[in-house]
Amino acid sequence: MTGRLLYRGMLAGLLAGLLAFGVAKVIGEPLIERAIALEDAAPHSHGVEHSHEPAAPADEGVSREVQRTLGLFVAIVTYSLAMGGIFALVYAFCMGRIGKANPKMFPVLLALSAFVIIYLVPALKYPPNPPAIGNPETFQERTQLFFLMILVSVVAALIAVNVTRRLSGSMRHGRSISAGVLSYAIIMAVVGGSFPSFSEVPDHFPADLLWDFRLASMGVQAVMWGGIAVAFSLLSDRLLDAVLNPKQANPKRA
Template sequence: MIRTLLVRGLLLGLLAGLIAGAFAFAFGEPRVESAIALENAGADHALGGEAHEHGEEALVSRPVQRAGLFLATGLYGLAVGGVFALVYAALRGRVGPRSEGGLALAAAGTAFAAVILIPFLKYPANPPAVGDPDTINDRTLLYVVMIAVGLAATAIAVATARHVTAGPWARWSAAVAAFLVPVAAAWWLLPAVDEVPDGFPATLLWEFRLASLGTQLVFWTALGVLFGWASERAARRSAPMS
């Protein structure tokens, strides 16, 4: 059974990654191009008008980067889909909805909130020309810490919900509070990172961040829906005939 779920997760994760890649290509790539144009314009000004093309200095040209986007999102989906299937197998019959589709959607939604949304709200993605290269290690570490906080908060919320027996409203209220307390503490204790240069277009920054978050939302939605649909279909096929 676990092998079947793992194969299902790998294949559907790959498909969800390609779907997310199509979204990123349509909505994220134009913002990346605009940010690169601003970066090049700033470099031209700093160099006194000398020619400076991002594609000429980059190790990988922009056309190759655009083509590689689908490879990257596909591999990301393949890896995440495999992990998702293993987590799904561990949760099955123990935590969450009893239906196959409901559990898949609940697991995908929870993963999106814990691993993507919580870190993103504290440390949102930045386009090219935003961010100091000297602080990339520090920013990466802070982002990983927020992922750990999101996962820990989720585990605490699940444990709290399982121990509260006063009723559905009390259970959900306690779970939400248990989730928000460590998230709020991390938000308050961890340092803020604001490296947006003066004069950078606020609209471009906002659109890039929306596209980045939207790509992840599309991926996790597609993974949850596809995995749930496939699991429900498999359950119906294996159900005994009456």
């Protein structure tokens, strides 16, 4: 069962990755091109020149053409494929362990939770930046802190699930869920407040371009996780029916 779900999860991740690549190519890349043009036009003496997020440093020998085509495709599809596999494993583990969750609706809730936990909350502390934003000297520190923020978010989510399960026997289901969500929010607020912040946006950088880039980055993630949820639900529909309703799936055995 787990193996079949894993296969479907990775296939869902592949399909979602292709869709997310299309969104990134159509919406995100023009914004990156605008940011690069601003970076090239800005005097180097006016502050920080390069940012690590969308583009590799020039001395690595990776052309911009490769970055925005093959590089972008491989990065997004590989990431989405991996997330689809992890998504399927988490779903298989949670089946029958998360209260009265509907197995066919649970993929949507799981994908929404993953989007919030893995991307949205960490990005609130360390949002993605286009070229011309970011000090190269803080690149390593910012990268480490961002991934540490993701790890803390995942651990906090596990704690929240445990809190919900422990309280579900002594209070109403809705209240136990609220308590779990509150515990997650408190942990992330405390940790986020203790982590260092970075204010590296140049005064001359257009606010609308920065906002559009961050919305586009969020959109790519939302499309990927939404695509995984929908594709996984469709691909696993018959398999779940066979598990949940074995007599209907095999009427001859009834």
